[in-house]
Amino acid sequence: MKIEDYTVLEIFKNVSFTKHELSIIKDRFEKITLKKGEILLDSKNTCKNQYFVYSGCLRSFFVNDDGKDFTTQFAIKDWWISDYISFFKNEKTVMSIECLQDAVVYRLSKEDFEFLCLNVPKIETFIRNKLQNAFASFQKRILEYLSLSAKDRYYNFINSYPEINSYIKNYHVASYLGITTESLSRIRKMNIKS
Template sequence: MNIENSIILEIFKGISFSKKEMNIIESKLKKLKLKKGTTILKADDKVNSQYYVYNGCLRTYFIDKSGKEHTLQFAINDWWISDYTAFFTASKAIMYIETIQEATLYEISKKSMEDLFVEIPQLETFFRKKMERAFASFQKRILANLAQSAKERYVSFISTYPKIEQTVKNYHIASYLGITTESLSRIRKEISHN
């Protein structure tokens, strides 16, 4: 596949690898170049992989029984994305993942991850820390949805994703915040007048 060593070091920041370890990691990663609008996961799919976003933007969303979309996550450069409930429990996906910009991803299967944990133990620590931060982030988001106003959630969103507004559709942002696109427009007007 010939992934550049610099890309492996970028994906696994802060870890030094031997040449042999770099070759092992390279053998486990699959590079994907995807067009905007590509769905990489659908509800009821089997989830065998997670994805590192090298560039581009993706979103994870859920469709409720009435057909309404609920955006759970955006993934931008240097983020990981998957339906983690299905990935870790070997259940079927409940989420959809789509590219909302052209994207370059690096896919790693659950089996490959497990192999890497045995062959390069420091990667287990790397992924554990990533999951800890992701869990804390999701918990903060749940609390924000319960306790913050829509305006406060929007301000938090633009500080988390400072450049995303130019590339993401308004209805995706509104879906992420749990509000209507009209409410989003009103909040933006309020903020611009302050």
């Protein structure tokens, strides 16, 4: 099913397209509606898609051999999400993606992604900029994890993503921050008393 012109323009903000380019792009995306709790991607396959979040909230997570869950990313409106290791390197998926709040996402396959980058160069520039920003954010997160206290990581999280913090569960936030839910509760109590 083709997506609408206005949806393409929302996905690729601040990029102008010709009518011909719009028609090429619209054929490449597939709309998916998800309910809270649904798994969009499980860690048993190779990830062949990336997803643009039109509405709702999703998270990517990894489960280690001991069954411990680690949230690696949250994604809300206007964000992209995938298992990028699997998507770009064609390796087995290690991440899963769960819907935390009813969502509408637009799926773009790797094949269609490559096609669009070749046939609509503006998209390659747009995606490159998005990936550069994402890489910088992941690197910043690693540095914060290595150098900041749990309390400081939490404050950075709520200041950076206030809209996410308001509707996700404590254990997802704790998992993202690399702390226990008990530690998160203590930090929040200290914040209330301050």
